[in-house]
Amino acid sequence: MKNSDALVLGIETSCDETAVGIVSGRKLLANVISSSVVEHARFGGVVPEIASRAHLEAMQSVIAQALSDAKVSIKDIDAFAVTAGPGLIGALLVGTSSAAGLALALDKPLYGVNHLSAHIAVDSLNSDHKLDPAIALLVSGGHSSILQINDLTSDVKTLGSTIDDAAGEAFDKIARILELGFPGGPAIDLDAKSGNPNAIDFPRGLTLARDLIEHKYDFSFSGLKTAVARYLAKTPDHLRADVSASFQEAVVDVLLIKAIGAAKETGIDTLIIAGGVAANSRLRSLAQERATKADIQLRIPPMNLCTDNGAMVAALGSLAVTQGLAPSKLGFEANSSSGITTPIF
Numbered sequence: 001m002k003n004s005d006a007l008v009l010g011i012e013t014s015c016d017e018t019a020v021g022i023v024s025g026r027k028l029l030a031n032v033i034s035s036s037v038v039e040h041a042r043f044g045g046v047v048p049e050i051a052s053r054a055h056l057e058a059m060q061s062v063i064a065q066a067l068s069d070a071k072v073s074i075k076d077i078d079a080f081a082v083t084a085g086p087g088l089i090g091a092l093l094v095g096t097s098s099a100a101g102l103a104l105a106l107d108k109p110l111y112g113v114n115h116l117s118a119h120i121a122v123d124s125l126n127s128d129h130k131l132d133p134a135i136a137l138l139v140s141g142g143h144s145s146i147l148q149i150n151d152l153t154s155d156v157k158t159l160g161s162t163i164d165d166a167a168g169e170a171f172d173k174i175a176r177i178l179e180l181g182f183p184g185g186p187a188i189d190l191d192a193k194s195g196n197p198n199a200i201d202f203p204r205g206l207t208l209a210r211d212l213i214e215h216k217y218d219f220s221f222s223g224l225k226t227a228v229a230r231y232l233a234k235t236p237d238h239l240r241a242d243v244s245a246s247f248q249e250a251v252v253d254v255l256l257i258k259a260i261g262a263a264k265e266t267g268i269d270t271l272i273i274a275g276g277v278a279a280n281s282r283l284r285s286l287a288q289e290r291a292t293k294a295d296i297q298l299r300i301p302p303m304n305l306c307t308d309n310g311a312m313v314a315a316l317g318s319l320a321v322t323q324g325l326a327p328s329k330l331g332f333e334a335n336s337s338s339g340i341t342t343p344i345f
Ligand code: KG4
Pocket: 015, 139, 140, 141, 142, 143, 167, 168, 169, 171, 172, 183, 184, 185, 186, 189, 275, 276, 277, 278, 279, 280, 281, 306, 307, 308
């Protein structure tokens, strides 16, 4: 086996998706996802205990389906990778225990990987472009940051992050106020399609000159949330689609002002947008428009690889194998709040 074509199986269980991906080097062979989202919907958010139990129930069949899709046997797998954090601790433990069991039984290396780094690593699949250096806009349900990726597995610098809600969290909260259901991102994305993005001039957090001194690449979405709630309270005859579209425009605008700004200022002319919110259709189109204007190369993973999946975990495991990095020790501990500076555990 050449390290660069190793078969790597990745397991993701940090939230409500039980997901398994299989790659050969940078080629994606299988990507299977079982989501417990409908079981959480009536609670308006993910219930950790329900998520953990759903992972236990789904794990075996999701692994079996991924192996069948990839047309390989479990014995062919050269290395295992698993999300070790950040995420819900009980949910993470189902994944790390399953992966450790497989690695131990089959005597194969195991890489505990960082979920945030994995969201970016998925950009390596099915192509042979150079991954770094790049600026990454990482926007998910739990995190929003701008990163300078000098080397994804060893040198990532955080240029800025949210000082309150994550971008995805803002979508989820506003969707709840608009009674659009959970998860909110896809629902607002759809609703916004029939609305006017310029109907309401919602605030762009931390973009005033005085904010930029301390928070140049940081985000804040709490003021926007308050502004939407206030607008709804004083405008009983509002058009919901206009609110969705104008809210979405405010989020997307500010994400891109800062991400493109970071690429220009650092002179790094590649921008990767990753994480669940990267599935947003308006973010994808406006990013392309602005990147082209600024002469920046834009990379956004296909939509199904933006939200949580196993392929991203396998992709990061595969990068670690290719680079000859040491596997994790079998007793490594999942960490619910681990930061991007620990890409491999
Ligand atoms: O990366 P992800 O699947 O899970 C975390 O690691 O958090 O991201 C989930 C987040 C949710 O907040 C969801 O509402 C948001 O991504 N999201 C979207 C879209 N699809 C998912 N936000 C905006 N537009 C979308 N199309």
